[in-house]
Amino acid sequence: xxxxxxxxxxxxxxxxxxxxxxxxxxxxxxxxxxxxxxxxxxxxxxxxxxxxxxxxxxxxxxxxxxxxxxxxxxxxxxxxxxxxxxxxxxxxxxxxxxxxxxxxxxxxxxxxxxxxxxxxxxxxxxxxxxxxxxxxxxxxxxxxxxxxxxxxxxxxxxxxxxxxxxxxxxxxxxxxxxxxxxxxxxxxxxxxxxxxxxxxxxxxxxxxxxxxxxxxxxxxxxxxxxxxxxxxxxxxxxxxxxxxxxxxxxxxxxxxxxxxxxxxxxxxxxxxxxxxxxxxxxxxxxxxxxxxxxxxxxxxxxxxxxxxxxxxxxxxxxxxxxxxxxxxxxxxxxxxxxxxxxxxxx
Amino acid sequence: xxxxxxxxxxxxxxxxxxxxxxxxxxxxxxxxxxxxxxxxxxxxxxxxxxxxxxxxxxxxxxxxxxxxxxxxxxxxxxxxxxxxxxxxxxxxxx
Numbered sequence: 001x002x003x004x005x006x007x008x009x010x011x012x013x014x015x016x017x018x019x020x021x022x023x024x025x026x027x028x029x030x031x032x033x034x035x036x037x038x039x040x041x042x043x044x045x046x047x048x049x050x051x052x053x054x055x056x057x058x059x060x061x062x063x064x065x066x067x068x069x070x071x072x073x074x075x076x077x078x079x080x081x082x083x084x085x086x087x088x089x090x091x092x093x094x095x096x097x098x099x100x101x102x103x104x105x106x107x108x109x110x111x112x113x114x115x116x117x118x119x120x121x122x123x124x125x126x127x128x129x130x131x132x133x134x135x136x137x138x139x140x141x142x143x144x145x146x147x148x149x150x151x152x153x154x155x156x157x158x159x160x161x162x163x164x165x166x167x168x169x170x171x172x173x174x175x176x177x178x179x180x181x182x183x184x185x186x187x188x189x190x191x192x193x194x195x196x197x198x199x200x201x202x203x204x205x206x207x208x209x210x211x212x213x214x215x216x217x218x219x220x221x222x223x224x225x226x227x228x229x230x231x232x233x234x235x236x237x238x239x240x241x242x243x244x245x246x247x248x249x250x251x252x253x254x255x256x257x258x259x260x261x262x263x264x265x266x267x268x269x270x271x272x273x274x275x276x277x278x279x280x281x282x283x284x285x286x287x288x289x290x291x292x293x294x295x296x297x298x299x300x301x302x303x304x305x306x307x308x309x310x311x312x313x314x315x316x317x318x319x320x321x322x323x324x325x326x327x328x329x330x331x332x333x334x335x336x337x338x339x340x341x342x343x344x345x346x
Numbered sequence: 347x348x349x350x351x352x353x354x355x356x357x358x359x360x361x362x363x364x365x366x367x368x369x370x371x372x373x374x375x376x377x378x379x380x381x382x383x384x385x386x387x388x389x390x391x392x393x394x395x396x397x398x399x400x401x402x403x404x405x406x407x408x409x410x411x412x413x414x415x416x417x418x419x420x421x422x423x424x425x426x427x428x429x430x431x432x433x434x435x436x437x438x439x440x
Contacts, residue, residue, distance in 0.1 A: 004355035014353060023356055032354050060358030069356040100416035105439055151356040162439075329387075330416045337416045 029073035040068040043078030053092040055153035056099035074144035090202045090342040097337040107206040108328035109170040115188035116198025119176035126176040128316035143172030169207040178313040185263040191341040198344040204328035214320045219259040227273035233326040237291040239301045243308035243327030249315035274303035380431035385415035389437035
């Protein structure tokens with residue numbers, strides 16, 4: 001290992017030593033000892049001195065060894081390393097605009113969805129409380145990315161991270177898609193990853209807005225209802241402005257499933273349901289200054305770009321509750337900043 | 347010493363070079379002030395107002411714009427501003 005060794009005194013608390021050096025996101029980190037780092041490095045066949053990329057904002061080179069150190073600190077197990085590495089590579093894709101995402105005054109941070117067989121192998125949670133606490137892989141994988149941004153890239157809240165409010169997702173939000181129903185095309189396959197392969201999808205967003213509908217029984221009813229919830233993303237009158245993730249729970253998904261609506265149908269029907277007359281959305285309409293430009297008054301305006309709504313399945317069997325994760329306002333620049341999917345190298 | 351009392355540095359192990367800022371010019375008379383819109387919503391409105399205020403005081407301004415706020419400014423743009431102005435006002439937020 002080539003990273004600088006830091007000798008602590010016999011009576012030093014290693015966790016406190018990490019805090020004192022500014023290496024923590026506010027939660028305790030696992031002290032990166034040689035034994036732990038070596039075990040973490042065993043989770044990948046890539047060489048410790050290989051440079052994964054330049055980490056913003058300082059564009060500092062990041063080696064596999066530095067990834068392993070920060071993955072240890074995040075609480076990862078060695079078998080998570082292929083996922084962590086894929087996440088870093090996806091975050092460094094120019095079209096993910098990680099630097100801008102870090103700097104923004106908005107809530108957004110990187111949100112990670114994992115698809116494929118690796119999710120089962122490393123025990124990720126796509127079921128009960130999939131977006132909550134209690135699963136080590138879900139809780140630590142994106143935290144490793146955020147610690148790398150902090151420690152290697154130098155991206156600190158209050159420094160270049162200018163979030164007005166931020167959110168708990170900025171510690172690290174990661175979950176797996178429920179792929180138990182072959183009728184449903186998983187997100188990764190819908191985004192071009194070959195079946196049977198594992199992949200990560202990174203989205204610039206926030207967690208989370210609960211969506212409740214306990215009365216819809218037909219897919220048409222549920223589609224109209226979901227559209228009402230999705231209109232709240234960013235602001236009900238902001239259209240063609242941001243993106244979103246819709247996490248469909250099993251009970252809501254079941255309504256579509258029983259009617260034979262596959263992913264393509266759900267996406268198509270929701271896109272149509274998410275259009276509103278421009279006259280209701282323009283600046284000043286409804287007595288609300290926020291809104292779209294007056295030149296759109298005579299158009300039917302879509303809430304999201306056609307590719308802007310990512311639909312995934314997750315959650316426990318009971319509960320007619322789905323989840324909406326609003327995207328970053330920079331999504332208005334359609335070709336500048338987009339979600340990125342990357343196959344996991346195993 | 348117990349082996350667990352030795353940690354490895356998780357940072358990039360680079361030390362930043364601190365450069366002092368240029369001293370502000372004593373007066374804006376004769377200066378050309380760069381007005382940089384970073385591409386955020388309503389940045390143009392802010393720049394419009396600032397431009398008007400400078401014009402009222404007889405101070406020349408030149409406008410610049412980043413292609414998008416989601417990325418850092420292109421090097422060419424930074425070099426152009428540095429060449430053409432000594433003072434910059436940036437519309438940072440919306």
